[in-house]
Amino acid sequence: MADGVVTPPADLGREFARRDGFMRHLGIKLHDVGSGTSELRMAVQSCHINFNGTCHGGALYALADSAFGFASNSHGILAAGIDTHMTYHVGVSEGEVLVAKAQEKSRSRRIAVYQVEILNSAGTLVAGFTGTVYITTRPNTGQDAVAS
Amino acid sequence: MADGVVTPPADLGREFARRDGFMRHLGIKLHDVGSGTSELRMAVQSCHINFNGTCHGGALYALADSAFGFASNSHGILAAGIDTHMTYHVGVSEGEVLVAKAQEKSRSRRIAVYQVEILNSAGTLVAGFTGTVYITTRPNTGQDAVAS
Amino acid sequence: MADGVVTPPADLGREFARRDGFMRHLGIKLHDVGSGTSELRMAVQSCHINFNGTCHGGALYALADSAFGFASNSHGILAAGIDTHMTYHVGVSEGEVLVAKAQEKSRSRRIAVYQVEILNSAGTLVAGFTGTVYITTRPNTGQDAVAS
Amino acid sequence: MADGVVTPPADLGREFARRDGFMRHLGIKLHDVGSGTSELRMAVQSCHINFNGTCHGGALYALADSAFGFASNSHGILAAGIDTHMTYHVGVSEGEVLVAKAQEKSRSRRIAVYQVEILNSAGTLVAGFTGTVYITTRPNTGQDAVAS
Numbered sequence: 001m002a003d004g005v006v007t008p009p010a011d012l013g014r015e016f017a018r019r020d021g022f023m024r025h026l027g028i029k030l031h032d033v034g035s036g037t038s039e040l041r042m043a044v045q046s047c048h049i050n051f052n053g054t055c056h057g058g059a060l061y062a063l064a065d066s067a068f069g070f071a072s073n074s075h076g077i078l079a080a081g082i083d084t085h086m087t088y089h090v091g092v093s094e095g096e097v098l099v100a101k102a103q104e105k106s107r108s109r110r111i112a113v114y115q116v117e118i119l120n121s122a123g124t125l126v127a128g129f130t131g132t133v134y135i136t137t138r139p140n141t142g143q144d145a146v147a148s
Numbered sequence: 149m150a151d152g153v154v155t156p157p158a159d160l161g162r163e164f165a166r167r168d169g170f171m172r173h174l175g176i177k178l179h180d181v182g183s184g185t186s187e188l189r190m191a192v193q194s195c196h197i198n199f200n201g202t203c204h205g206g207a208l209y210a211l212a213d214s215a216f217g218f219a220s221n222s223h224g225i226l227a228a229g230i231d232t233h234m235t236y237h238v239g240v241s242e243g244e245v246l247v248a249k250a251q252e253k254s255r256s257r258r259i260a261v262y263q264v265e266i267l268n269s270a271g272t273l274v275a276g277f278t279g280t281v282y283i284t285t286r287p288n289t290g291q292d293a294v295a296s
Numbered sequence: 297m298a299d300g301v302v303t304p305p306a307d308l309g310r311e312f313a314r315r316d317g318f319m320r321h322l323g324i325k326l327h328d329v330g331s332g333t334s335e336l337r338m339a340v341q342s343c344h345i346n347f348n349g350t351c352h353g354g355a356l357y358a359l360a361d362s363a364f365g366f367a368s369n370s371h372g373i374l375a376a377g378i379d380t381h382m383t384y385h386v387g388v389s390e391g392e393v394l395v396a397k398a399q400e401k402s403r404s405r406r407i408a409v410y411q412v413e414i415l416n417s418a419g420t421l422v423a424g425f426t427g428t429v430y431i432t433t434r435p436n437t438g439q440d441a442v443a444s
Numbered sequence: 445m446a447d448g449v450v451t452p453p454a455d456l457g458r459e460f461a462r463r464d465g466f467m468r469h470l471g472i473k474l475h476d477v478g479s480g481t482s483e484l485r486m487a488v489q490s491c492h493i494n495f496n497g498t499c500h501g502g503a504l505y506a507l508a509d510s511a512f513g514f515a516s517n518s519h520g521i522l523a524a525g526i527d528t529h530m531t532y533h534v535g536v537s538e539g540e541v542l543v544a545k546a547q548e549k550s551r552s553r554r555i556a557v558y559q560v561e562i563l564n565s566a567g568t569l570v571a572g573f574t575g576t577v578y579i580t581t582r583p584n585t586g587q588d589a590v591a592s
Contacts, residue, residue: 015199022204025173025195047173050217051163052288056170057229058213062206069198069205081205082555083527083576085233085381087409087428089402105424106385110554111526111578113383113424128401128409130426132383132527132576134555140200230407231379231428233529235557235576237550253572254533258406259378259430261531261572276549276557278574280379280428280531282407311495318500321469321491343469346513347459348584352466353525354509358502365494365501377501381529436496 008076008141013038016070026059028066036104036114038070044096055092063100064116064129071102071114072133078140079112079133090126097121110135160289161186161218168214174207176214184252184262186218192244203240211248212264212277219250219262220281226288227260227281238274245269248277258283308437309334309366316362322355324362332400332410334366340392351388359396360412360425367398367410368429374436375408375429386422393417406431452520452585457482460514470503472510480548480558482514488540499536507544508560508573515546515558516577522584523556523577534570541565554579 013033017023023030026048032039040063042048048059064086072079092098099119106113116129161181165171171178174196180187188211190196196207212234220227240246250264264277309329313319319326319336322344328335336359338344344355360382368375388394398412412425457477461467467474467484470492476483484507486492492503508530516523536542543563550557560573 017199019201020199020204021194021197022207023198026206046169049169050171051165051168051221052226053167056168056210056213057217057232058174058206058210059170061209061213061232062204065204065206065209073199078200080239081236083233083235084205084209085231085426085529087231087402087426088229089404089407089409091228106383106421108385111385113385115424125402128411128426130381130383130424134578233381233574235550235574237552237555237557254531254569256533259533261533263572273550276559276574278529278531278572282430313495315497316495316500317490317493318503319494322502342465345465346467347461347464347517348522349463352464352506352509353513353528354470354502354506355466357505357509357528358500361500361502361505369495374496376535377532379529379531380501380505381527383527384525387524 008074012074012076012141013070016073023066026062028063030070033070033074035074036071036107038067038074038102040067040070040100042098044092044094044098046094049094057088060088060092060118060127061086063098064118064127065131067100067102067116068114068129068131071104072112073140076139076141078136078138080136082132082134084129084131087128090124092120092126098126160222160224164218164221171214174210176211178218181218181222183222184219184255186215186222186250188215188218188248190246192240192242192246194242197242205236208236208240208266208275209234211246212266212275215248215250215264216262216277216279219252220260221288224287224289226284226286228284230280230282232277232279235276238272240268240274246274308370308372312366312369318358319362322358324359326366329366329370331370332367332403334363334370334398336363336366336396338394340388340390340394342390345390353384356384356388356414356423357382359394360414360423361427363396363398363412364410364425364427367400368408369436372435372437374432374434376432378428378430380425380427383424386420388416388422394422452518456518456520456585457514460517466506467510470506472507474514477514477518479518480515480551482511482518482546484511484514484544486542488536488538488542490538493538501532504532504536504562504571505530507542508562508571509575511544511546511560512558512573512575515548516556517584520583520585522580522582524580526576526578528573528575531572534568536564536570542570
């Protein structure tokens with residue numbers, strides 16, 4: 001099989017979401033996944049709050065990183081995150097509903113770069129994220145466990 | 149009160165950990181906190197696993213970011229994360245016990261920079277993290293809620 | 297004077313460019329500067345080439361970082377870069393003409409975040425950049441030396 | 445030839461430095477290169493100064509990125525920078541002499557991560573840098589032009 005030419009099944013995103021224990025544990029919901037894009041949502045609850053009483057930076061990151069994972073694996077080839085950068089702009093409180101939108105900025109044979117923006121209900125950009133993946137040679141179609 | 153001269157109570161770290169719902173939800177344990185340093189641990193469980201069957205990058209980040217939060221707030225002044233960078237070196241599996249060690253690299257009146265390293269049980273560096281905080285003028289002694 | 301309300305002179309960008317020895321040394325040209333935005337250009341010459349025969353990552357960064365500096369100082373208040381992140385997508389050769397476009401993603405009282413994209417003549421995104429500044433209380437109108 | 449087993453010639457670093465027009469243009473000097481490490485120096489001159497009268501962030505980065513390039517190519521295999529992060533801690537003035545020390549933090553078959561610290565004459569950490577490379581399959585021994 002040539003690199004990168006796998007046609008992923010139409011329900012690849014749903015299959016990924018079904019298998020992802022971390023997303024489920026944090027209440028991160030898949031809303032949409034396309035070719036190199038994704039949209040995920042998270043309602044901020046008490047389990048996301050840090051010792052200062054606001055949404056933990058790690059919870060915002062978990063949302064962004066999950067969006068990055070869906071977008072970068074949307075082509076049906078296993079892609080592994082190697083490097084990420086996040087900027088935090090505005091504090092987030094319990095009860096807010098956040099949307100993360102990922103898009104592909106660049107994709108070569110082995111390396112691809114994605115940007116994710118997290119918006120709150122008012123449409124304010126609360127955080128920005130850039131992530132780079134290493135593209136493996138293994139298909140990742142949601143049908144075969146990676147470890148098999 | 150002059151900036152940065154608050155003497156934090158000896159049990160500041162424990163008080164922070166007690167208040168942090170996100171850490172508790174992910175099983176992140178405080179092991180030690182010093183002046184500009186911290187050490188936290190996390191045993192990788194099924195709630196940390198991603199759709200590829202390995203530890204989610206967001207779970208590793210949550211551990212590193214929490215260590216960053218303890219180290220940067222250890223001086224008793226509220227510090228807010230504004231920017232972070234993470235590199236992922238080695239995959240992590242369920243059952244591994246991870247240690248995150250944070251140290252202060254630089255601290256001026258308003259900005260401070262921390263590095264965190266995550267090691268697995270074998271002592272291998274599985275991820276590296278750099279984070280920058282903005283140092284506010286508010287004391288954060290664990291006795292007063294920030295929002296009060 | 298209240299923070300952030302300085303009205304910069306219309307020719308602020310030209311004055312900055314006139315004073316900047318590093319830009320001049322590398323052949324970086326100011327094309328446009330607006331409120332929170334800038335556009336700079338650089339023709340890749342032999343002085344930008346690394347030991348592998350392609351444009352040095354530091355030369356691409358110098359272009360992006362300069363665009364970041366103009367955009368973040370465009371409001372007439374001295375802003376100091378504290379943290380930057382760059383992704384390299386496509387190699388660049390001698391003779392190519394690069395354009396860097398900066399835009400403000402977020403600005404609070406003390407912290408602001410900018411993104412810069414570098415495009416080659418074909419319009420391909422060759423590198424992406426995110427930078428954070430600390431906004432000081434000092435006006436920076438191009439008329440007064442900072443050190444004075 | 446197996447990946448990564450090239451034995452680079454002893455004078456690889458000097459050969460790289462001889463070919464690097466960007467380093468020469470900025471007065472960056474190679475001091476030492478080892479297996480996954482390097483040390484470079486730069487005396488801050490008027491050609492490094494920005495519009496605020498201090499050393500340009502791009503000049504500090506050029507020094508760090510060059511140290512990253514020597515360390516990551518020290519094994520005799522061409523490595524291409526894909527992602528970098530820099531934190532700026534202390535302003536730097538004309539006349540200061542800076543030292544950049546790079547070290548390898550992680551190296552797998554295709555990806556490696558390096559940290560660089562820039563110190564001023566007083567030994568103060570003025571900036572920190574983390575960079576990731578993609579390791580190609582091409583030898584880079586300083587004897588053959590990459591383009592050949």
